[in-house]
Amino acid sequence: MIAEAGLAALWLASGLAALQFLLMIAALRRGADVAGAMRSIAVVQGALTLVAFAMLLIVFARSDMSVALVFENSSAVKPFIYKIAGAWGNHEGSMLMWVTILAVAGGFLAVLGRRTSEHTLLAALGAQAVLALGFYAFLLFASNPFARLFPAPPDGQGLNPLLQDPGLAFHPPTLYLGYVGLSVAFSLAVGALLTGEVDSRLARAMRPWVLGAWILLTLGITAGSYWAYYELGWGGYWFWDPVENASLMPWLAATALLHSINVLAARGALKAWTMMLAVIAFSMSMVGTFLVRSGILTSVHAFAIDPERGTFLLALLGIYVAAAFALFALRGASLKEGAPFELVSRETGLVINNLILSVVLGIVFVGTLYPLFVEAVSGEKLSVGAPYFNAVAGPLALVLAVLVGVGPLIAWRRERRPVFKQLTIPALLGVTGLAITIILWPQMHILPRLGIMIAAYLAGASILPLTGRNPLRAPLATWGMVVAHFGIAVALFGMASNAAFTSERLAIAKPGDVLSVGPWLVALADVTPGAGKNWTAVEAELRATRGDDIVTLHPETRYFSDPPTETSESAIRTFWNGQLYTVIGKEDQSGAWQLRLWWKPFVTLIWAGGALIALGGALALVGRLWRIAWRRRSPETEWRRERYA
Amino acid sequence: MKPKNQRLVLVAGAVAALFAAVLLAMWGLRNQVSYFYTPADIAAGKAHDGEAMRLGGMVAQGSIRHLPDGVTIRFILTDGKSQTPVVFRGIAPDLFREGSGAVAEGRLQQGTFVADTILAKHDERYMPPELGNLSAEHKAGKTLER
Numbered sequence: 001m002i003a004e005a006g007l008a009a010l011w012l013a014s015g016l017a018a019l020q021f022l023l024m025i026a027a028l029r030r031g032a033d034v035a036g037a038m039r040s041i042a043v044v045q046g047a048l049t050l051v052a053f054a055m056l057l058i059v060f061a062r063s064d065m066s067v068a069l070v071f072e073n074s075s076a077v078k079p080f081i082y083k084i085a086g087a088w089g090n091h092e093g094s095m096l097m098w099v100t101i102l103a104v105a106g107g108f109l110a111v112l113g114r115r116t117s118e119h120t121l122l123a124a125l126g127a128q129a130v131l132a133l134g135f136y137a138f139l140l141f142a143s144n145p146f147a148r149l150f151p152a153p154p155d156g157q158g159l160n161p162l163l164q165d166p167g168l169a170f171h172p173p174t175l176y177l178g179y180v181g182l183s184v185a186f187s188l189a190v191g192a193l194l195t196g197e198v199d200s201r202l203a204r205a206m207r208p209w210v211l212g213a214w215i216l217l218t219l220g221i222t223a224g225s226y227w228a229y230y231e232l233g234w235g236g237y238w239f240w241d242p243v244e245n246a247s248l249m250p251w252l253a254a255t256a257l258l259h260s261i262n263v264l265a266a267r268g269a270l271k272a273w274t275m276m277l278a279v280i281a282f283s284m285s286m287v288g289t290f291l292v293r294s295g296i297l298t299s300v301h302a303f304a305i306d307p308e309r310g311t312f313l314l315a316l317l318g319i320y321v322a323a324a325f326a327l328f329a330l331r332g333a334s335l336k337e338g339a340p341f342e343l344v345s346r347e348t349g350l351v352i353n354n355l356i357l358s359v360v361l362g363i364v365f366v367g368t369l370y371p372l373f374v375e376a377v378s379g380e381k382l383s384v385g386a387p388y389f390n391a392v393a394g395p396l397a398l399v400l401a402v403l404v405g406v407g408p409l410i411a412w413r414r415e416r417r418p419v420f421k422q423l424t425i426p427a428l429l430g431v432t433g434l435a436i437t438i439i440l441w442p443q444m445h446i447l448p449r450l451g452i453m454i455a456a457y458l459a460g461a462s463i464l465p466l467t468g469r470n471p472l473r474a475p476l477a478t479w480g481m482v483v484a485h486f487g488i489a490v491a492l493f494g495m496a497s498n499a500a501f502t503s504e505r506l507a508i509a510k511p512g513d514v515l516s517v518g519p520w521l522v523a524l525a526d527v528t529p530g531a532g533k534n535w536t537a538v539e540a541e542l543r544a545t546r547g548d549d550i551v552t553l554h555p556e557t558r559y560f561s562d563p564p565t566e567t568s569e570s571a572i573r574t575f576w577n578g579q580l581y582t583v584i585g586k587e588d589q590s591g592a593w594q595l596r597l598w599w600k601p602f603v604t605l606i607w608a609g610g611a612l613i614a615l616g617g618a619l620a621l622v623g624r625l626w627r628i629a630w631r632r633r634s635p636e637t638e639w640r641r642e643r644y645a
Numbered sequence: 646m647k648p649k650n651q652r653l654v655l656v657a658g659a660v661a662a663l664f665a666a667v668l669l670a671m672w673g674l675r676n677q678v679s680y681f682y683t684p685a686d687i688a689a690g691k692a693h694d695g696e697a698m699r700l701g702g703m704v705a706q707g708s709i710r711h712l713p714d715g716v717t718i719r720f721i722l723t724d725g726k727s728q729t730p731v732v733f734r735g736i737a738p739d740l741f742r743e744g745s746g747a748v749a750e751g752r753l754q755q756g757t758f759v760a761d762t763i764l765a766k767h768d769e770r771y772m773p774p775e776l777g778n779l780s781a782e783h784k785a786g787k788t789l790e791r
Contacts, residue, residue, distance in 0.1 A: 273655060340651055351655065355662040362666030363673070370674060381681035383699060388677035392669050506735060508715030557739070566739030585716075585736035594716055594736050 003067050003146040006055030010096075010146075013048035013103060014136035016041050017129040024126025028119070028194065035118055038125050039110040045132070046107025049100040056096055056145055060087040066152035069093060069145050075158040077534050085169030091293060091309070092145035094172055098289065099135045101180040105209075106132060109184050115205035115628075116188070117197055124184075124191030131183055134316045142312045158534075158560070167227045175220035175247055179285035181213025182254060186282035189275045190324055193331040198271045203264035206278065208624055210261055214254045215617040221247050222610030233568040233583045235504070235598045237606055240389045245368040246288035249361060253281035256357040259350045267412060268338030269347055273354070275332065279324045284361070286317045296372060342414035349407035356400045363393050394447055401454050401492060404485050405461025422464055430457030437500075444500050451496030458489035476623025484616025491609025497602040508592040518599025519546045520580055527584075527593055535560045540584040540593065542571070549575070555584040579603050679750070687753065688727035694753050700729060700760075701748040709743055722747065722758070733760040741765035 020041045026032040059067045060083050063076045073090040074083055087093045106128040113121045139145065188206045192198045224247065229237045238244060257277040263270045290296070294310035341347040367384045374380055405426060409419050433456030437449050462485035466474055503518035514523045522544045530537040535558045542553040553571035560567070573580045578601035585594025679697040692698055702722035709720040717734045720743075731749050741747055741763055749760035 269651075270655070273659070351658060355658055358659075359662050359666040359669070362663065363670050366667070366670035367673070370670075370678075381699075382678050383681065384674065384678055387697070388673045391677060392673035396669075506716050568736075568739065583736065588711060588715055592715055596736055 002055050002058050002062075002064070003148065006052040006059075007144070007146040009048045009052040009055070010136060010140060013045045013052070014133060014140065016045040016048070017103075017133045017136060020045065020129035021126050021133065024122055024129065027122045028126075035122060038122055042110035042125050042128070043107040045129075046104040049096075049103040053096055053100040056087050056093060057084060059146075060084060060093075063156070064152075065154065065156055066148055066150070068147045068149045071149055071153055071156045073156065073158075075156040075534070077155075078158065078164070079533055081166070081169060082164050088172055089169070092139070092143045094176070095135070095139055095143050095293060096145045097173065098176055098180060099132060099139060101176055102128070102135060102183055103132050105180055105184050106187075109187070109209075113188075113205060116192070116202050117195070119195045120188070120191045120197045120202065122191070123194040124187040127187035127190040127194075128183065131187065131320065134320065138309075138312050138316060142309050164560075165227065165231055167223060168231070171220060171224050171227060174216050174223065178213045178215075178217030178220055178254075179250060179288065181209055181216060182250060182278075182282040182285050184209040185213070185257065185278040186324070189278035190327060193275060193327050196331065196334070198264075198275055198335050200265050200268045203261050203274065207261050207265060208621060208628075210254060210258055210278075210281075211617055211621040211624065214251070214258050215614050215621065217247065217251045217254060218610060218614040218617060221251055222607050222614065225610070226607050230570055230572055231567075233570040233596075235502075235581055235596075235600070237498070237603070240367075240384075240386045242368050243292055245364050246291045249364055249368070250281055250284040250288055252357050252361040252364065253277060253284045256354045256361070257281050259353050259357075263347050263350050264338070267341065267347060269341060270351070271335045271338055272328075272332045273351075275335075276328060277354070279321075279328060280361075283317075283321045283324070284365075286320065287365075290314060290317050291368070339413070341412070344410065344415045346407065346410045346412045346415075349403070349410050352403060353400070353407060356396055356403070360393050360396050360400075363396075364389065367392075390447070398447075398450055398454055401458055401488060404488060405458050405464075408462075408465045408481060408485070423461060426457045426460035426464070429460045430454060432456065441500065448496040448500035451492050451499070455489045455493035455496060458492070459486060462486040462489055476626065477620045480616045480618070480620030480623060482616070483619055484613045487609045487612025487614075487616060489609070490605050490612055491607075494602050494605030494607075494609055498600055498606065501601040502603075503599045505595075505597040507595060508588060509595050510590075510592045513592075515595060515597060517580075517597040518601075520544050520597075520599055521546070522580075522582070522595075522597055524593065524595065525552075527587075530556065532558070537569075538584070538587075540582075540595070542582055542595075544573070544580055544582075551580070553580070553582050555582045557584060574604055577601055681748075683724040684722055684727040684729040685724050687729050687758075692753055694755065697750075697752060699748055699750050700731070700758050701746070702729070703746050704741070704743050706743050722749065729758050730756070731758040731760055733763055735761075735763075737763055738765040 020038055023032070023034045023038050023041070027034050027038070056069075059070055060074060061080070063070060063074060063083060065071045065076075069090060069092050070086075073093075074086045078086070082089075088097045106125065109121075109128065110125055113124070116124075185206050188202060188209070192202045221244075224244065225237045228239060228244075229235070257274065260270050260274045260277055264274045290310075290313045294313045296310055367388050371382050371384055374382060405423065406419065409422055411417070430453045434449065434453040437444055437452055463482055465478055466482055471479075505515055505517040505522075507515055509515055509524040511524055511526050514521055516522070522542050525541040525543050527538060527540045530539040537556045537558045539554050539556045542555070544551050544553060551573050553573055555571040556569040558567050558569055559565075568583055568585075570581060570583045572582070578599060581598040581600060583596040585596065587593050677697075679699055680692075681699045681701060682692050684700070684702050686692060687700070700722060702724045705721040705723045705728060709718055711718055716736070717732065718737060719730065719732050721728050721730055723729075733749065733751075742765075745765065748764040749758055750762040750764070751758055751760035753759075
């Protein structure tokens with residue numbers, strides 16, 4: 001019954017979405033007064049999808065094997081948390097989660113969206129309903145999560161052990177919230193293009209959504225990178241895997257949007273460009289979903305090869321993107337350009353930021369899709385990997401990191417002061433960093449060397465917006481920007497340090513043997529068997545010493561029974577200046593074990609930087625929302641605060 | 646700037662960025678793409694020494710040899726028609742064994758394939774995408790790379 005209730009809720013929600021769309025047409029064409037009705041429908045639609053999702057969680061929690069999806073992706077002996085996480089660790093369940101977030105976001109837009117004109121809001125709600133409708137159809141006709149099996153099998157097939165990890169259980173929800181949060185920006189842009197009301201009010205209404213989605217995407221990408229780092233046991237933090245790129249592309253577009261939206265909010269300029277970015281950002285979310293969910297890629301995350309689903313998703317993607325761009329082509333040209341600005345101005349800086357981010361986005365997009373395109377056209381198989389992305393996007397990212405230090409110092413509209421004078425100290429920091437690397441490590445590669453130099457410069461330059469005034473009186477949004485930009489410097493330093501200073505040791509050892517890696521001496525003390533709820537394991541005990549530091553690590557190889565798989569569980573120990581990373585391999589005939597050891601100086605700064613970037617976004621979001629609440633109370637001083645935005 | 650010029654400059658900037666992205670991507674793709682070959686392709690001389698590539702096939706029965714350092718293996722990948730010797734230094738993936746499929750990433754050096762990474766058939770249900778066409782036992786059901 002529970003599965004049927006979930007299915008019924010989905011059907012009802014899709015009916016309401018259709019109704020919501022029709023009401024939008026009535027409102028725009030005839031000026032019908034349907035605002036109240038549309039708001040309620042959007043809320044009920046969101047609630048119904050939540051009900052459907054809750055039903056799915058219940059059948060997974062109860063291990064109801066008569067539901068095909070549970071049978072295929074769960075088993076009765078699995079730990080409870082992975083039974084729940086199993087609900088979205090598969091194709092149908094994750095698509096249901098996608099739609100649920102989409103509809104709930106629509107409901108929140110209906111309740112909270114009072115900052116644009118009523119007309120634009122209704123058009124946006126209509127657009128959101130059309131988006132939801134397509135994905136409802138996809139679920140109901142091509143990916144029903146509630147399909148039954150008869151007779152019910154006794155136990156399920158289990159969840160891929162690689163996915164049985166707490167980090168991964170909560171990784172997809174975070175990313176999906178980010179992906180789908182961008183749908184609101186998309187719908188607001190479509191709504192504003194329909195009504196022609198592209199102005200700073202719209203930008204201010206859109207901004208919290210973009211910020212929120214961007215924060216979650218940043219967190220999701222950072223967490224996903226750390227997951228790949230410790231779970232795969234290869235010592236790398238980013239593999240340029242298409243699934244990783246699928247999350248990076250919306251992030252790049254959202255980052256560009258986040259910056260251009262400030263121009264629209266503060267100065268009323270870059271209208272067409274910002275609308276275009278809002279459309280592109282959510283299109284990239286859909287491209288990402290298509291790549292991961294259609295089975296067109298084969299990677300850790302992409303499971304089902306099912307041409308019907310792939311075609312359905314591709315058709316949805318094509319229709320929505322084409323319709324949005326057609327609307328943009330029709331209405332974009334008639335938008336009035338906003339306030340003028342001079343060549344040396346904050347606006348120009350943000351345009352350059354946007355152009356570089358767009359170029360990087362284009363490079364990642366081409367590199368990700370080119371192999372698929374070639375295979376579809378000629379049948380030839382090829383892969384585009386890290387060398388391409390690093391060589392092409394890496395230098396651009398470094399250029400962008402240099403400009404990040406300059407942009408925030410320039411005034412809106414026009415800048416007559418000598419801005420570069422302020423950058424003396426940061427520039428000296430950078431030169432010092434460069435000099436130190438040249439003296440101490442003359443053999444270092446060029447990219448890590450530049451990375452260290454630019455990180456040192458940017459660490460200084462990023463905090464300049466807080467100097468020269470009382471930092472405690474600076475708006476929270478400024479603090480957010482400073483923290484996020486400082487986070488870029490931190491992450492960049494971590495990446496450069498990891499690339500330049502990592503020591504690796506790959507060798508065999510018998511119990512009692514000692515291996516050295518970087519400053520560490522690692523002794524293999526013992527190898528013992530172990531067991532968990534649904535796995536058995538071989539566990540090594542390593543004793544690592546460095547001066548007075550003595551630590552014990554326990555890397556494992558785990559053997560899962562359903563489905564039969566082995567996974568390697570690395571053991572990692574974090575110190576203030578880096579991580580010791582250990583992996584155990586196989587035993588040879590003589591009783592010696594393969595060990596792979598890394599010492600990675602300052603590698604943790606990569607994720608610390610990512611967390612800082614997200615924190616900066618969160619500060620800015622709190623600052624903006626605070627200001628909205630404040631403005632409701634005293635609207636007459638609005639212009640003063642906006643000037644400092 | 647006048648609003649009209651401003652729009653012109655913006656559009657020009659966007660077009661220039663688009664061109665830059667495409668040109669950079671094409672330049673990168675020409676130098677950095679790695680092709681997928683089978684041992685038969687290599688026997689036919691399609692692959693060049695030193696070029697980054699992926700090589701896919703089945704690990705020949707009885708071909709895995711462990712070198713004395715304990716972490717280097719030599720084995721032979723075959724597609725039924727031709728054979729290519731492979732050398733790999735590292736921890737082989739969990740389900741890398743004789744008689745099952747594997748994809749090696751690396752370069753050819755004088756007839757031997759020097760692998761940086763090995764991707765193996767992961768379990769009964771998951772396997773590297775390129776092996777789909779090579780093994781008859783594999784149903785195109787579910788795949789998992791690496």
